[in-house]
Amino acid sequence: MKIYWLLLLMVLSSTCSFARHIAGGELYYTYTGPDPSNAANSVYTITLRLFRECNSSGPTLESEQATVGIYEGDLLLRSLPLPRITDVTTISLNTAAFPCLVGNVGACYQVALYSASIVLPNSPIGYTLSRLGCCRVDFISNLSVPVSVGSNYVTKIPGRIALSGGTNSSPQFNVKDTALICSQKKFTLDFGAIDPDSDSLTYSFCDAFTSPGGGGGTNTQPPNMLSQMPLPYRAPYSGTEPLGSSVSIDPATGVISGIAPPPGNYVVNVCITEWRNGRPFAEHRKDFIMAVQGCDFIEANLPDKIIQCDNFTVFFENESNSSAITNYVWNFGDSLNNTHPQSGSVQHTYKDTGVYKAFLTVTGPKGCIGSDTVEVRVFPGFK
Structure with missing residues (x-):
């Protein structure tokens, strides 16, 4: 969504x-x-x-x-x-x-x-x-x-x-x-x-x-x-x-x-x-x-789905080119390891295989907020 x-x-x-x-x-x-x-x-x-x-x-x-x-x-x-x-x-x-x-x-x-x-x-x-x-x-x-x-x-x-x-x-x-x-x-x-x-x-x-x-x-x-x-x-x-x-x-x-x-x-x-x-x-x-x-305008824009079959590390990137974003908050959907780096491009390593829902929330001037989600499928070894 x-x-x-x-x-x-x-x-x-x-x-x-x-x-x-x-x-x-x-x-x-x-x-x-x-x-x-x-x-x-x-x-x-x-x-x-x-x-x-x-x-x-x-x-x-x-x-x-x-x-x-x-x-x-x-x-x-x-x-x-x-x-x-x-x-x-x-x-x-x-x-x-x-x-x-x-x-x-x-x-x-x-x-x-x-x-x-x-x-x-x-x-x-x-x-x-x-x-x-x-x-x-x-x-x-x-x-x-x-x-x-x-x-x-x-x-x-x-x-x-x-x-x-x-x-x-x-x-x-x-x-x-x-x-x-x-x-x-x-x-x-x-x-x-x-x-x-x-x-x-x-x-x-x-x-x-x-x-x-x-x-x-x-x-x-x-x-x-x-x-x-x-x-x-x-x-x-x-x-x-x-x-x-x-x-x-x-x-x-x-x-x-x-x-x-x-x-x-x-x-x-x-x-x-x-x-x-x-x-x-x-x-x-x-x-x-x-x-x-x-x-x-402030915008979070992620792909609908990410599939990782090579290893447990997934690359995430906000596809918006907005110059007005002042803050990024990432939630990668695994309760064991949630991080919030201040960057539009990040890597995250999952601990196990599975299907996750990752979230990105961005903010800008005057309290503007944009958000997006992406389904992440992590199954190393499966092609």
Whole structure:
């Protein structure tokens, strides 16, 4: 079992980006019922959730124009303006709530919802919803063109053929905001979702989209043809590895985990595939900026298991690279010989064969504590 003092507050980077202000978004829909006046139509509520950097000198969320294009196939069927339906709220990182955090970090973002209802014919092939916008935050670390990048938030309403006459609403992500994570540290972020229709869900990283005009300074009206242009990722990053090869997403749970990349802003897009009756039928997406900062925290990190078959001496090492640890306490799990050396790397000689549970507790500034355990199997002569 591992216990990490890990900062997983959902925030956005606060780097000033002039006119580049949007730091993430999600377009989703809810089926509200059949059209009372025409059984061949259905009523949907379509909602856009936008994030903005607090320190941006760009347009405010109060003045943001949000228009969604509704496409049947690749052709524009209708444009739907989405008025803002909530006040703009501000969330800031309260560093005082994280005494184990070391480093000069801070983040602030604003969020608002834009929404409207629409009546749509029950299409056999369904609809693709797209909102083109300007402008993502600048200095995005995993893009080859890191500035003046547009956005395109997309979701799909499946057709009656795929649904066999049924209806559908978008899944709802458990996590609503983006993440602040410390560079080169282990992290775990639950990005799972709940489906209102009880459909099965699978998760993957996928390409985020840009707008045809890029970050040209204005929000683009829906074009006549559907646009789904991937962002220009910079190697070794890609849509399927937006944080590098050391970070992955569990396809069954949506949990993102691994070792965080170097400090910076990273575009991450999570795709959910909805399954019904054993078949995939719809895709939902969330596009967000993960802010990775140069911070540190107190952490004990041991392997899950150590097996020693050569002799009775076992080497232990805290795999955390935290520079803020001031004290180590080791307990090697054998009551006859417990020692507490002040070091992150130690050797201990057991008196007998057996299975032991060793403990490490580390402390740092302001009384911060981290702990971890490891199962130790000592059986010299057995290979």
